[in-house]
Amino acid sequence: MPDWRLLAAxxxxxxxxxxxxxxxxxLDELYAxxxxxxxxxxxxxxxLINFRCEVExxxx
Amino acid sequence: MxxxxxxxxxxxxxxxxxxxxxxxxxxxxxxxxRLRAFITVTGDEALAAARRADQELAEGRDRGPLHGIPIAxxxxxxxxxxxxxxxxxxxxxxxxxxxxxxxxxxRAAGAVLVGKxxxxxxxxxxxxANPHYGAVCNPWDPERVPGGSSGGSGAAVAAGMVFMAMxxxxxxxxxxxxxxxxxxxxxxxxxxxxxxxxLPLDFTLDHAGPxxxxxxxxxxxxxxxxGFDPRDDTSxxxxxxxxxxxxxxSLQGIRIGLPENFYFTRVAPGVAEAVQKAAQLAExxxxxxxxxxxxxVAAMNQISRIILLVEAAAVMQPYMERWREIGDDVxxxxxxxxxxxxxxxxxxxxxxxxxxxxxxxxxRQVHCLLTPTMPIPAPRRGETHLxxxxxxEDLRPGATRFVRAINMFxxxxxxxxxxxxxxxxxxxxxxxxxxxxxxxxxxVAAALEARLPRLxxxxx
Numbered sequence: 001m002p003d004w005r006l007l008a009a010x011x012x013x014x015x016x017x018x019x020x021x022x023x024x025x026x027l028d029e030l031y032a033x034x035x036x037x038x039x040x041x042x043x044x045x046x047x048l049i050n051f052r053c054e055v056e057x058x059x060x
Numbered sequence: 061m062x063x064x065x066x067x068x069x070x071x072x073x074x075x076x077x078x079x080x081x082x083x084x085x086x087x088x089x090x091x092x093x094r095l096r097a098f099i100t101v102t103g104d105e106a107l108a109a110a111r112r113a114d115q116e117l118a119e120g121r122d123r124g125p126l127h128g129i130p131i132a133x134x135x136x137x138x139x140x141x142x143x144x145x146x147x148x149x150x151x152x153x154x155x156x157x158x159x160x161x162x163x164x165x166x167r168a169a170g171a172v173l174v175g176k177x178x179x180x181x182x183x184x185x186x187x188x189a190n191p192h193y194g195a196v197c198n199p200w201d202p203e204r205v206p207g208g209s210s211g212g213s214g215a216a217v218a219a220g221m222v223f224m225a226m227x228x229x230x231x232x233x234x235x236x237x238x239x240x241x242x243x244x245x246x247x248x249x250x251x252x253x254x255x256x257x258x259l260p261l262d263f264t265l266d267h268a269g270p271x272x273x274x275x276x277x278x279x280x281x282x283x284x285x286x287g288f289d290p291r292d293d294t295s296x297x298x299x300x301x302x303x304x305x306x307x308x309x310s311l312q313g314i315r316i317g318l319p320e321n322f323y324f325t326r327v328a329p330g331v332a333e334a335v336q337k338a339a340q341l342a343e344x345x346x347x348x349x350x351x352x353x354x355x356x357v358a359a360m361n362q363i364s365r366i367i368l369l370v371e372a373a374a375v376m377q378p379y380m381e382r383w384r385e386i387g388d389d390v391x392x393x394x395x396x397x398x399x400x401x402x403x404x405x406x407x408x409x410x411x412x413x414x415x416x417x418x419x420x421x422x423x424r425q426v427h428c429l430l431t432p433t434m435p436i437p438a439p440r441r442g443e444t445h446l447x448x449x450x451x452x453e454d455l456r457p458g459a460t461r462f463v464r465a466i467n468m469f470x471x472x473x474x475x476x477x478x479x480x481x482x483x484x485x486x487x488x489x490x491x492x493x494x495x496x497x498x499x500x501x502x503x504v505a506a507a508l509e510a511r512l513p514r515l516x517x518x519x520x
Contacts, residue, residue: 047409
């Protein structure tokens with residue numbers, strides 16, 4: 001799990017201690033899901049950044 | 061009264077737009093100290109617009125069903141010459157010199173803008189407990205939150221202040237207040253309604269849509285809003301339909317998926333029963349109810365939250381020197397977004413594609429899904445957790461479990477009032493469909509609305 005305090009310091013964010021205390025467990029939880037899933041992403045999977053909805057061709 | 065009823069009364073000369081607008085302004089003046097649904101009320105401009113609307117109708121120039129109807133928009137939509145705060149102190153003095161696309165379209169349709177509704181700060185939360193413009197109260201119980209982030213819009217429509225109020229929805233922010241305030245909330249397909257002039261929270265998750273007192277009204281508003289806009293890169297050229305459903309529509313031939321997993325676990329008393337009752341009514345109207353299994357929506361919610369955290373932090377980074385002026389809850393979310401890496405963001409976007417591939421398979425089996433909108437009715441102000449027999453959840457991720465994930469895929473969804481819980485608080489049923497299936501969703505919703513007991517307005 002990343003050291004969020006270290007990251008904040010390294011980025012010069014100067015986040016209040018109270019905020020960091022509240023942020024850490026939330027980010028830990030999210031990161032656990034992300035890292036578990038990210039480890040299994042197929043090599044060719046592309047990000048969905050240019051997002052536009054299209055009709056579902058296979059929809060009934 | 062609904063938009064349809066008011067429109068008929070206007071054309072029969074039983075009422076004028078000026079009278080409707082005065083009634084709206086009177087109701088706002090009478091109840092808004094208590095509800096705090098509005099940030100800005102545009103009384104003089106509204107009355108001038110109403111006089112023009114009456115004049116046009118008298119001259120035979122009819123702009124359609126929204127002509128002369130008092131409406132409001134969430135204070136996240138740019139309005140020319142009217143301050144647009146986004147519910148934040150940071151934008152307290154921002155007066156745009158242009159109208160958002162939805163405001164343009166509503167004005168062109170003859171709607172009368174009576175004001176800008178209160179909201180969760182920066183549209184980033186679900187309670188609408190705004191630290192700068194007041195905590196919006198739920199008209200059903202002022203001790204409870206109206207939902208958010210479009211809480212003022214939900215409260216204003218439920219309290220009969222306006223016939224329709226626009227909301228925005230990044231992770232449920234139209235459907236949540238709709239469910240908790242007992243009104244209809246429609247989140248159209250991503251790209252169906254232009255986001256031009258919608259102050260962004262998240263570039264790839266934000267949607268604009270109406271909160272109304274009836275399904276028919278939501279369809280009328282979508283008719284006015286839908287269409288391509290070259291000023292919004294994500295706007296779709298997909299053909300626009302007439303979204304208004306027929307009277308008392310049959311659901312013959314429509315396959316409605318009722319999830320067997322995820323959507324009916326950890327729900328408050330009355331929630332599952334109300335939605336299952338709606339499913340029975342759909343079946344009596346000709347629909348086929350199909351039990352379906354959905355993929356890991358919990359993981360999808362987490363990935364959606366990561367995308368939101370990063371994009372919202374990027375939106376607000378230029379204002380970082382003023383973040384101390386933002387309420388604690390929202391500032392903490394922005395700070396979380398700064399700590400996630402570019403790699404995390406790209407991985408989340410790759411997972412977004414994979415998750416869409418996984419979830420979209422459901423559309424090979426059914427035309428739409430029927431789920432609860434929210435796992436609980438409106439919570440009391442200050443409540444921070446959902447408590448279950450097997451544990452607790454933080455309010456924000458817990459309450460948004462059923463509405464958040466689909467924003468990643470841009471799918472349309474509607475929240476329909478489907479009854480009251482044992483405490484007498486409104487509950488919502490959510491109808492989700494594949495892209496551009498708004499007409500079918502509205503048809504299903506209209507069929508259910510015709511058979512469900514109509515909620516009496518909340519006593520104010």
